[in-house]
Amino acid sequence: MSIEIDTRPIWVILLLKALRPAFYLAVVLIFWGLIAMPTPEGLSIEGQRAIAIFAVCLILWVSNIVPLAITSIFAIVLVPVLGVLPKKETYALFGNEAVFFILGAFILAGAVMHSGISNRLALNIMKRFGGSPRTLLISVFLLSAFLSFFMSEHAVAAMLFPIVLEIAKGLGLKPGKSNYGKLLFFALAWGCVIGGVATFLGGARVPLAVGMLKETTGDTIGFLDYSVAVFPLVVILLAAGYLILTRFFPIDIEGVGSARAVLERRIKGLGKLSVIEYATGTVLVFTIIGWITLGEGFGLATVALTSVVVLFVFKLVKWKDIEEYVNWGIILMYGGAIVLGAALDKSGAAAWLVKSSVGNWAGSPWMAFALFSFLSILLTAAMSNAAVIAVLLPVSLGLASKLSMDPAVLTYAIAVPAGLDFMFPMGTPAIAIAASSNYINVKESAKGGFIMFITAWVVFNLVAAWWWPLIGMGYSR
Amino acid sequence: MKKKTYLHNPATLKIDLMLRGTRIDDPVVKAWACGSAGVDIMLPEKTLVNIPCREEFTRNSPYLIKKKGSGYLITDGASDVEVSLVEKPSFYNRRTTTGVPFSNIASVHGSYTVITPSPRCDFFNRSVECKYCAGNFDVTGREGVVYSVEEVLEAVEAVLKEKASGIIYFSIGFSDNDDGGLGFLKPYILAVKKSFNCLVAVEALPPKKNHWIDETYALGADSILYNLEIFDRELFEIICPGRATLIGQKRYFEALEHAAKVFPNGTVASHLIVGLEPPGSTCMGVDYLSGIGVVPILPIYRPSANRALRIEPLDTEIILPVYKHLYKSIKKNKINVNWVRDISMVTTPVELKSIVSGEKQKSIVDGFYNSRLGKKTAWGLATLRRKLRVIDRDDDSE
Numbered sequence: 001m002s003i004e005i006d007t008r009p010i011w012v013i014l015l016l017k018a019l020r021p022a023f024y025l026a027v028v029l030i031f032w033g034l035i036a037m038p039t040p041e042g043l044s045i046e047g048q049r050a051i052a053i054f055a056v057c058l059i060l061w062v063s064n065i066v067p068l069a070i071t072s073i074f075a076i077v078l079v080p081v082l083g084v085l086p087k088k089e090t091y092a093l094f095g096n097e098a099v100f101f102i103l104g105a106f107i108l109a110g111a112v113m114h115s116g117i118s119n120r121l122a123l124n125i126m127k128r129f130g131g132s133p134r135t136l137l138i139s140v141f142l143l144s145a146f147l148s149f150f151m152s153e154h155a156v157a158a159m160l161f162p163i164v165l166e167i168a169k170g171l172g173l174k175p176g177k178s179n180y181g182k183l184l185f186f187a188l189a190w191g192c193v194i195g196g197v198a199t200f201l202g203g204a205r206v207p208l209a210v211g212m213l214k215e216t217t218g219d220t221i222g223f224l225d226y227s228v229a230v231f232p233l234v235v236i237l238l239a240a241g242y243l244i245l246t247r248f249f250p251i252d253i254e255g256v257g258s259a260r261a262v263l264e265r266r267i268k269g270l271g272k273l274s275v276i277e278y279a280t281g282t283v284l285v286f287t288i289i290g291w292i293t294l295g296e297g298f299g300l301a302t303v304a305l306t307s308v309v310v311l312f313v314f315k316l317v318k319w320k321d322i323e324e325y326v327n328w329g330i331i332l333m334y335g336g337a338i339v340l341g342a343a344l345d346k347s348g349a350a351a352w353l354v355k356s357s358v359g360n361w362a363g364s365p366w367m368a369f370a371l372f373s374f375l376s377i378l379l380t381a382a383m384s385n386a387a388v389i390a391v392l393l394p395v396s397l398g399l400a401s402k403l404s405m406d407p408a409v410l411t412y413a414i415a416v417p418a419g420l421d422f423m424f425p426m427g428t429p430a431i432a433i434a435a436s437s438n439y440i441n442v443k444e445s446a447k448g449g450f451i452m453f454i455t456a457w458v459v460f461n462l463v464a465a466w467w468w469p470l471i472g473m474g475y476s477r
Numbered sequence: 478m479k480k481k482t483y484l485h486n487p488a489t490l491k492i493d494l495m496l497r498g499t500r501i502d503d504p505v506v507k508a509w510a511c512g513s514a515g516v517d518i519m520l521p522e523k524t525l526v527n528i529p530c531r532e533e534f535t536r537n538s539p540y541l542i543k544k545k546g547s548g549y550l551i552t553d554g555a556s557d558v559e560v561s562l563v564e565k566p567s568f569y570n571r572r573t574t575t576g577v578p579f580s581n582i583a584s585v586h587g588s589y590t591v592i593t594p595s596p597r598c599d600f601f602n603r604s605v606e607c608k609y610c611a612g613n614f615d616v617t618g619r620e621g622v623v624y625s626v627e628e629v630l631e632a633v634e635a636v637l638k639e640k641a642s643g644i645i646y647f648s649i650g651f652s653d654n655d656d657g658g659l660g661f662l663k664p665y666i667l668a669v670k671k672s673f674n675c676l677v678a679v680e681a682l683p684p685k686k687n688h689w690i691d692e693t694y695a696l697g698a699d700s701i702l703y704n705l706e707i708f709d710r711e712l713f714e715i716i717c718p719g720r721a722t723l724i725g726q727k728r729y730f731e732a733l734e735h736a737a738k739v740f741p742n743g744t745v746a747s748h749l750i751v752g753l754e755p756p757g758s759t760c761m762g763v764d765y766l767s768g769i770g771v772v773p774i775l776p777i778y779r780p781s782a783n784r785a786l787r788i789e790p791l792d793t794e795i796i797l798p799v800y801k802h803l804y805k806s807i808k809k810n811k812i813n814v815n816w817v818r819d820i821s822m823v824t825t826p827v828e829l830k831s832i833v834s835g836e837k838q839k840s841i842v843d844g845f846y847n848s849r850l851g852k853k854t855a856w857g858l859a860t861l862r863r864k865l866r867v868i869d870r871d872d873d874s875e
Contacts, residue, residue: 002870003688003695005739013865 023065031056035082040352047349049082054344054394057336061387068387069329072336075343084343093342094335097301098211102204103331104304108287109151109201110325111317113159115280118147120270122160126167127263136256137183138242140164144191145198145238150284153196153203153419155325157188157430163266164188165437170262171253173439179249181439186245186448189434190422194237196430197419199227200291200300205385207300208334209393209415212341216350216397217407223291223300228471230416233456233463237420240455248448280316283307330386337390341397350398358399365405365475369413370461372396377417377457385418385428392418409475412464420456423449483793484551484558487524488828492800493793494518494528495777495824496752498535499551503544506562517563517587517821518542518551524828525563525587527821529779563821568635573628582624582632588819589646589678590636594665595623598650605719607706609753609778626668633669643852644700645669648680651719657684657703657732659693670697674856678744680704683724683732690736695867699859700744700816701736702774705729708762709754716753730769737770741862743813745771748823752778752791756799763799767806772816775803776823797832804829815846 006013034052039045053075060071076094080087112118125143130136140160147156164184173181196202200210200223214220290303311317344350361371372392379388392414400407421428423446431445468474483489499516501507506516515527528542529535539553542560550557569580584591600606624632633645647665649658658681666677678700679693693701705726707713714721720729729747736745749762759775766773777796807814807826814826845851 003691004868004870005691005694006866006868007738010862010865017865 020065023063027056027059030059040356042355043352044348046082046084046347047344047352050079050084050340050343050347050349051353053078053082053084054340054349057340058391061391067329069332069336072333072340072390075336075340079339079343084347085339090339090343093215093339096211096215096335096338097299098207098214098338099331099335100301101200101207101211101299101304102334103326104301104308105152105201105204105207106326106331107308107311107322108284108304109155110322111280111311112151112284113155113325114317114321115277116270116274117277117281118151118156118159119163120267120273120277122147122163123263123267123270126163127260127267130256130259130263133180133251133253133256136167136259137180137187137246137251140184141187141191141242142238144188145195145234148192148195148202149198150201150288152201153192154429154433156195157192157433160188161433161437163263166262166266167256167259168437168439170258171256172258173253175438176441178439179252181437182249182444183245183251185434185437185439186249186445187242189430189440189445190241190245190452191238192430193420193422193428194234194241197230197416198234199223203385203419204330204334205389205418206415208337208386209389209411209418211334211338212389212393213397213407213411215338215342216345216394217400219406219408220296221408221411223295226412229412229468229473230463232467233416233460236459236463237452237456240459241452244448244451244455248444276316279314280311283310283316333386333390337386340390341394344394345397350394351402352398353395354398354402358395365403365409366465368396368399368403368405369409369464369475372410373413373417373460373464374457376414377420377453377460380418380421380428381423381453385421388418389414405475406473409464409468409473417457417460420453420460421449422452422456481794482553482555484553484556486831487520487522488800488824488830488832489793489797490520490551490558491524491526491824491828492777492797494526494540494551495779496791496793496796497538497540498529498532498779499538499540499542500535501530501542503542503549505544506542506549515821516542518549519561519563520551521558521560522831523819525819525821527586532779534780566636566639566641568632568639568641571635573631575625575628577622577624577628579632579635581622582628583636585636585641586646587821588642589644590633590642591646591648592624592629592632592665593648593650594629595649595661597623597652599653600651600719600723603719603723605722607717607720609706609716609750626664629665630668630672633673633675637673637675644676644678645673646678646680649682651682651723653723655685656689657682659684659689659696663696666693666696666698674853676700676856676859678702682720683728685728687732687735690732691739694739694863695869697863699741700746701740702746702748703729703732703736704748705733705762705766706748706750707754708749708765709758712754712758730765733766733771734769739866741813741816741859742770742811743772743816746774746817747771748774748776750778751775751796751799752780756795759799760802763803763806767803767810767812770810770812772807772812772814772826773803774817774823774825775800800824800829801833804833818846 031052034055035049039048057071057075060066061068076090079085080090122143126136126139129139144156144160168181168184171180175181200206206226210221287303287307291300294303358371376388376392393411396410396414397407400410421431424431424442434440435442435445483493501516515529517525517527519525541552543550543552548559549562550559566585572578582592598606636642647662649662652658652661654660662679662681666679669675669677676699677697679698680702683703684690707716710726713726733745733747747766749759751759763773804826818825818827
């Protein structure tokens with residue numbers, strides 16, 4: 001158990017505890033006020049109720065006072081109870097393809113990690129390319145990014161963390177003082193963050209956004225299309241990240257001989273490549289090929305779940321081993337977010353919200369793109385990236401038709417920046433994991449992260465303006 | 478010179494009795510004391526004392542317990558005072574379902590019942606045991622019998638049913654683990670807290686890291702004791718070689734200071750044995766401990782034939798100022814004195830009030846603390862405090 005004792009005066013604790021019920025009461029009053037107020041012109045009664053549910057979920061998601069998944073379940077309950085959508089339709093939305101794609105991706109990532117092949121790959125790459133302080137740093141940075149193309153960035157950070165920590169200790173780097181120690185852990189965290197936006201697999205947020213897009217408009221984004229669209233962003237951010245890091249923290253060690261000894265010892269401990277590692281790696285490769293070639297026809301979830309079945313048929317993994325890798329909370333959260341998004345759309349609430357709020361500022365497609373991408377990257381610094389999508393996407397999709405924009409473009413505008421938190425541990429677990437090493441602190445993370453935050457937003461908008469037209473994408477339909 | 482008498486102040490009498498012991502001529506009391514560390518007597522003003530009666534030094538004691546009518550009195554030859562014998566709990570005569578006598582598992586010392594689930598202390602195994610110790614609370618070097626959680630639970634149930642005392646006091650000897658013995662005691666503490674509404678005290682060795690102290694509190698311990706025993710550094714190293722080399726006095730201070738921040742005011746305590754170091758040194762220890770929010774508890778060293786460590790001469794006139802100093806120091810540092818009370822083996826701060834200020838020991842407030850309602854309130858407040866203070870990070874929202 002991980003215990004902490006609150007040693008503040010007891011009256012302070014009591015006061016803070018009392019804030020929680022007071023907060024809930026305020027939420028109930030806001031909800032009641034939104035339901036009971038006269039229905040504004042142009043909004044249906046169902047739309048008004050959908051907005052009330054959205055407001056409550058927005059407050060709960062942002063405050064994180066209850067787990068994200070529980071807020072989503074609350075939304076699923078309220079939507080049929082308040083008659084926004086019929087109950088059959090509400091629960092059917094939970095069967096969305098995106099939810100099952102995420103489930104399949106979790107199981108695949110779990111199988112890959114459990115087999116040990118990802119660990120072996122990481123160790124060998126670091127050993128192969130990590131001959132000097134500079135190349136070892138680049139290896140950690142690029143490896144974190146590369147692995148996050150195929151697995152959840154959180155899982156990659158958790159998997160590489162003990163290896164990087166052992167390297168730092170092996171090199172005798174002092175926590176909080178050594179520049180190279182800071183570089184290694186920033187490289188781990190930022191590599192995961194940047195790599196995590198490269199494909200559908202880096203995090204479940206892109207599948208969620210695509211799921212909501214499909215549910216609302218019927219449009220979708222292909223696995224390969226997405227990666228091609230964001231590829232320049234990933235490359236530029238990796239280069240910028242490396243430059244910013246080495247400028248902030250110049251390399252302060254001469255050699256990495258002892259780190260190589262650590263890597264060699266770990267590689268030796270793995271033994272020879274097992275049949276299970278071979279087979280799991282092969283399944284993963286075929287799955288990626290399947291997503292690229294068959295994803296549009298059969299659906300990404302179908303390909304993912306087929307691979308899951310193959311893994312179990314050939315006994316490459318056991319259910320017991322997989323369970324710890326499946327984040328059921330995220331799956332519930334996404335299901336609820338899709339239900340809420342559909343409720344806002346079908347009740348006309350999303351369109352009304354856009355008309356009466358952001359619609360006035362976002363007068364042109366590029367302005368809408370810039371505004372939503374900025375809101376997304378800003379909010380993700382303080383909120384879970386899934387919550388950012390759940391909050392912003394329904395509103396943005398409402399705006400798309402008003403401005404004759406391609407809704408898929410606005411989906412990119414929110415889904416991609418939602419994964420780009422470089423500043424705070426609460427925004428993404430990759431930063432939190434790196435910060436737990438004590439080699440870096442929140443102040444340093446915020447300082448360097450702020451520059452990356454600005455860089456990422458500017459580069460993303462430039463990529464959208466210059467690269468996307470070259471590959472046949474544009475703001476407008 | 479007229480011989481000084483302590484019979485008229487129960488607190489000073491308690492100190493003098495613990496220092497000199499008593500002789501017994503009544504066969505009933507002799508039988509009563511047989512096999513025990515001393516005889517438990519209730520002095521006036523409900524002052525409980527455990528008087529040594531078997532040790533060599535008690536043969537020259539001026540005190541004698543005599544029968545008078547249906548009651549008893551203690552005389553010093555010149556005058557006397559009426560006392561009563563503290564009945565041994567009836568559960569002492571019963572056994573657990575596995576056949577272990579309850580008296581082997583639980584030992585009542587006033588408001589506390591001491592339970593030592595394992596007698597093992599690795600100081601003995603490494604020949605670095607404390608020089609004064611020949612098995613405090615039955616702790617030795619051998620593996621011995623380890624009582625199961627179920628046996629301990631049966632014993633605790635018997636204690637609480639009989640209302641023999643309200644606080645269960647777990648003690649453990651040294652083991653070379655990071656946790657100071659908490660890992661071993663954990664299932665016992667959890668089981669007692671789960672099954673009964675009682676307060677739990679833990680006497681252990683300081684763990685290597687402070688998070689174990691946090692965990693001790695989170696598990697349900699309401700009070701913690703890391704017994705320093707001796708404040709003077711050189712004497713500490715000589716008399717307690719295991720504690721000095723394997724833990725270190727510095728770690729004791731750190732652990733106690735941290736515990737005082739985590740546990741409620743007045744529930745973190747540490748023994749300083751009177752008689753093993755000069756009184757001035759004990760006073761310095763008292764000031765240091767109370768300065769960091771710890772209750773110093775001053776047991777009096779009981780020498781035996783092969784443990785003649787005592788600083789001589791030691792008599793009540795010499796050590797009484799130490800106890801007065803203790804009371805003043807505790808008051809000065811605003812330490813709650815209501816937790817450490819009604820213990821037969823040591824003089825408690827509440828009892829010292831009458832020595833310093835001449836006031837009666839027991840007030841209405843004291844009566845409340847001893848009442849059933851008072852005990853329930855103490856347990857409820859302790860539980861509420863824990864609920865408010867302990868944050869389980871595993872239980873976070875996401």
